Amino acid sequence: MTDAWAKAIATAAIGLFANSAYGADAPQALRPDQVQFRALYKELVETNTSLSVGSCTQAAQQIGARLKAAGFADSDITLFSTPDHPKEGGIVAVLPGADPKAKAILLLAHLDVVEAKRADWTRDPFTLVEENGYYFARGSADDKSMAAIWADDMARFKQAGYHPKRTIKMALTCGEETTYAFNGANWLAQNRPDLVAAEFALNEGGGGETDGHGKLVDQSMQVGEKAVQNFRFETRNPGGHSSIPIPDNAIYELSAAMLKLQTYEFPLQMTDTTRAFFAQAGAARHDALGAAMVALAKDPTDKAAEKVVNTDRTYHSMLRTTCVATLLEGGHANNALPQRAAANVNCRMFPGRTVEETQAQLAAAVGDTGVSITPVPPLRPVAVPPPLDPKVMGPAVRLSAKYFPGVPVVPVMSTGATDGIFLEAIGIPVYGVPGPWGDPDGNGVHGLNERIEVRSLMVGRDYLTDLVKAYAEQ
Incomplete structure (x- = not known):
C-alpha cells in the first residue's frame, strides 16, 4: 500500500466515521476494494456455519479458493478437519516474511456462529440484508466480520505483491461458540503448533462502543480474559x-x-x-x-x-x-x-x-x-494474561488517533472467553484488537437480528489493515 493510498483510505474512513447515520434506503457508496470485500463478507455470512446444520469446512474451503485466486500457493494454505468432525474444519494461511529472524504474527478468528431460527428473526438470519446503515445477519458481527477482514487482508496483500518483514499467518477456526464442540484453535495448539507459532496473535474481544446515537465513545484492546x-x-x-x-x-x-x-x-x-x-x-x-x-x-x-x-x-x-x-x-x-x-x-x-x-x-x-x-468437561487451560506490551499497544493507539480522533484506547480484560486461551496456553499472547464498533445494546450478538453498522465494518477494516501492516513491519 502506497503512502498516498493509505492517506486516501484514512481520509475516506474519517469522513465515513464522521457521518452519524445513513438514510433508510440509501446505502453508502463503497470504494472498489470495499465492493470486493463486501462480496467476500456476504459469501461468508451467507454460508451457514451453525453447529446443528452448518459447515465451517465449507466456509474454510471458500476462503481457501479466494486465497488461491489471489496467488497463494497450495503449500501456504492448510485446510484441516478431523474424521469425526468433518464439518467443523478450518484454514491456516501463511504469507512469508522477508526477515527470517522476525517472529510471525497471527490473525485469529472463528467461523462458527450461534444457532439462529428463521421463525424467530425478522429477516432470514443467513441472508445479508442492509437496512438503515446496518448489515443484518447471524455472524455479521460475531465473528465473521473479523474473519472476512483477515481473509480479505491476506488476499489483498498477496495480490499487491506485499512482502512484510514478519511472516503473517491467519487461522480461521470452528467451535468457539459451543463449549462441547470440536474446537479448531485448541486442535491447532495441540496438534499443529508449528502452523500457528507467532510472537503474538490478533483476535476478537476488543473494539469500540458508541453512545447509541452514532457517536463512537471508546476503543478497547482486550489484554487477557477469564x-x-x-x-x-x-x-x-x-x-x-x-x-x-x-x-x-x-x-x-x-x-x-x-x-x-x-x-x-x-x-x-x-x-x-x-x-x-x-x-x-x-x-x-x-x-x-x-x-x-x-x-x-x-x-x-x-x-x-x-x-x-x-x-x-x-x-x-x-x-x-x-x-x-x-x-x-x-x-x-x-x-x-x-x-x-x-x-x-x-x-x-x-x-x-x-x-x-x-x-x-x-x-x-x-x-x-x-x-x-x-x-x-471440557477442562480449559488456565487463563494466562498477556503483557501490556508497548509494541502491541503503541501502534493501536497511534492508528486510533488517525482514524478515530479524540477516542481513547483502553486496555480491558474480558469477563467472557475466546479461543485465545488455547494459544496463550502454548505461549502465544493474544490481543483482542480495536477497530469495528458496536452499540450499547449489543447489536443482537448471540440473540435476534444480529447487526453491524456498515461504517463500523468498513472503517474498522481500514484500521485493522493498517494495524496488521504496522505490526508486520516491526
Missing part, C-alpha cells in the same frame, strides 16, 4: 414416599448450597491490565463511580471504593472469579422424595486461577460434604 469452567453440584438421598417426608431431602440440601453460593464473594484480584483499565476508564467518567475506580486502581484494599465499583455488574465481574447457577434438575416422581438433585454452576475464573483452586473455594463456601462438586 477461563470458563462448569461445575456440577449434586446431592443424593435414599428417597422414599412423599407422604412421610423427612428434613433430609436432596432438593433442600442442594437449595441450601445454592443460597450459600448466591452470597459468596470471591476475593478481589487485579492484573496490570485491569489496574490500567480502572485508572484510565475511571478518570474519564467524572462521577462517583469513576472516582472509586481510580481509588481502587491505586489501592485494591480500599473496601469503600470496592463497594462502589461493585455496584456495576461488569466491573464487579472484572475484579474477581464469578460463579453462578445456570441449570437445575431434581427428583424423579411427583409422589416420591427426591433421590437426586443437581445444578450446573458456570464459573468465569480470573486469569491465573486453576480449576482445582476454584473447586476448593466453592466447597469451602458451601461447607457441606453431602454436596459433591465436580468439574464438567
Whole structure:
C-alpha cells in the first residue's frame, strides 16, 4: 500500500466515521476494494456455519479458493478437519516474511456462529440484508466480520505483491461458540503448533462502543480474559414416599448450597491490565463511580471504593472469579422424595486461577460434604494474561488517533472467553484488537437480528489493515 493510498483510505474512513447515520434506503457508496470485500463478507455470512446444520469446512474451503485466486500457493494454505468432525474444519494461511529472524504474527478468528431460527428473526438470519446503515445477519458481527477482514487482508496483500518483514499467518477456526464442540484453535495448539507459532496473535474481544446515537465513545484492546469452567453440584438421598417426608431431602440440601453460593464473594484480584483499565476508564467518567475506580486502581484494599465499583455488574465481574447457577434438575416422581438433585454452576475464573483452586473455594463456601462438586468437561487451560506490551499497544493507539480522533484506547480484560486461551496456553499472547464498533445494546450478538453498522465494518477494516501492516513491519 502506497503512502498516498493509505492517506486516501484514512481520509475516506474519517469522513465515513464522521457521518452519524445513513438514510433508510440509501446505502453508502463503497470504494472498489470495499465492493470486493463486501462480496467476500456476504459469501461468508451467507454460508451457514451453525453447529446443528452448518459447515465451517465449507466456509474454510471458500476462503481457501479466494486465497488461491489471489496467488497463494497450495503449500501456504492448510485446510484441516478431523474424521469425526468433518464439518467443523478450518484454514491456516501463511504469507512469508522477508526477515527470517522476525517472529510471525497471527490473525485469529472463528467461523462458527450461534444457532439462529428463521421463525424467530425478522429477516432470514443467513441472508445479508442492509437496512438503515446496518448489515443484518447471524455472524455479521460475531465473528465473521473479523474473519472476512483477515481473509480479505491476506488476499489483498498477496495480490499487491506485499512482502512484510514478519511472516503473517491467519487461522480461521470452528467451535468457539459451543463449549462441547470440536474446537479448531485448541486442535491447532495441540496438534499443529508449528502452523500457528507467532510472537503474538490478533483476535476478537476488543473494539469500540458508541453512545447509541452514532457517536463512537471508546476503543478497547482486550489484554487477557477469564477461563470458563462448569461445575456440577449434586446431592443424593435414599428417597422414599412423599407422604412421610423427612428434613433430609436432596432438593433442600442442594437449595441450601445454592443460597450459600448466591452470597459468596470471591476475593478481589487485579492484573496490570485491569489496574490500567480502572485508572484510565475511571478518570474519564467524572462521577462517583469513576472516582472509586481510580481509588481502587491505586489501592485494591480500599473496601469503600470496592463497594462502589461493585455496584456495576461488569466491573464487579472484572475484579474477581464469578460463579453462578445456570441449570437445575431434581427428583424423579411427583409422589416420591427426591433421590437426586443437581445444578450446573458456570464459573468465569480470573486469569491465573486453576480449576482445582476454584473447586476448593466453592466447597469451602458451601461447607457441606453431602454436596459433591465436580468439574464438567471440557477442562480449559488456565487463563494466562498477556503483557501490556508497548509494541502491541503503541501502534493501536497511534492508528486510533488517525482514524478515530479524540477516542481513547483502553486496555480491558474480558469477563467472557475466546479461543485465545488455547494459544496463550502454548505461549502465544493474544490481543483482542480495536477497530469495528458496536452499540450499547449489543447489536443482537448471540440473540435476534444480529447487526453491524456498515461504517463500523468498513472503517474498522481500514484500521485493522493498517494495524496488521504496522505490526508486520516491526
